Ligand code: MG
């Protein structure tokens with residue numbers, strides 16, 4: 478029996494991948510386990526809807542903005558108010574800032590070392606520091622782009638993100654003219670950076686063919702919010718499902734009635750549930766969410782440069798759905814471009830300086846669902862409250878949960894292709910990690926646990942004996 482340990486660091490949260498060999502020496506089963514739960518849903522019982530945006534923003538140190546906005550939306554539904562136009566735009570602006578910073582973090586800091594330095598490069602150098610050495614301009618551009626997204630968020634929510642900037646009924650404060658001017662000044666550079674990086678990615682595609690073919694490349698459903706006219710959405714809209722041909726399987730679904738079309742299966746070996754599309758059953762009803770799904774689901778991006786990029790993305794699959802999860806990276810970059818174009822539009826919109834940003838009301842509904850598209854995918858907060866707005870029951874579904882079945886399928890596909898013999902090699906570990914990382918999972922969010930923990934890969938023989946193990950801490 479061999480035991481080798483190697484640290485894994487570039488994933489948020491923690492997880493365990495187990496590979497089970499059959500008698501024929503091939504991979505019989507591959508599982509991506511998520512092994513810690515903090516019971517956030519239970520913990521929030523007894524709190525009020527006014528406290529929830531701030532509390533849920535603490536579910537995760539990576540995605541506070543996403544939970545803040547989603548919780549405020551669930552609160553809007555319980556107050557049964559129409560959020561003022563300016564507040565709606567300001568929340569959207571913050572979400573777009575979150576797309577830029579979160580996607581930039583994922584691409585530049587976590588994934589580009591693999592893409593640009595190579596999957597078999599020295600692990601000591603295949604990181605953001607190695608990237609700074611080999612591609613200093615690109616690494617610095619990545620840092621600047623992420624900082625721009627953070628500036629958008631801070632201009633609205635304050636330096637440390639006021640935990641209750643978004644509240645049921647609206648937001649606490651508009652953008653100041655000074656903050657808007659500062660964001661406008663930084664906008665052209667951010668636009669230049671993302672266009673350079675998209676060109677760089679498009680040139681790299683030819684050299685990543687083996688990974689594109691095996692990193693979660695399979696037919697499936699895709700789910701996302703789209704606007705009423707089918708345009709790409711990040712905050713409002715209705716749920717659409719498309720299949721691998723980009724045929725619309727279901728459209729105009731009310732996100733507040735998600736439980737009618739999304740089931741949540743439970744497996745004893747993971748704390749993370751396995752959502753599936755009910756019509757197709759479990760586990761056949763596997764669907765993917767997030768950047769790849771949003772680009773496959775929408776009819777258009779709705780801004781000029783992002784629409785040109787979408788046309789090139791579509792050409793990869795002759796207009797059908799792009800089915801390789803490797804291209805989450807491509808979709809993520811195109812979404813940064815779309816987000817920046819929309820940020821540019823908002824910065825010229827006088828509404829964002831309006832002080833009419835909050836609708837006040839009491840408890841008018843005893844149930845409310847908040848849904849929006851977080852950078853990682855569809856995020857859902859479902860609250861049941863009493864007459865005083867105190868939570869009696871809640872359900873959260875996070876993007877990493879929606880992608881759980883797809884991540885498991887991805888791990889199996891990579892293991893089948895890259896496992897050679899009876900050892901978890903460095904090359905296999907890198908690709909398993911890279912395959913998971915394409916989804917940009919937030920395990921902190923999905924198990925509602927705080928902090929970073931390692932990912933471990935274990936290989937078991939036909940009789941259940943541990944043959945090999947690797948992890949990074
Ligand atoms: Mg849940």
Ligand code: NI
Pocket residue numbers: 537538539540919920921922923
């Ligand atoms: Ni998170």
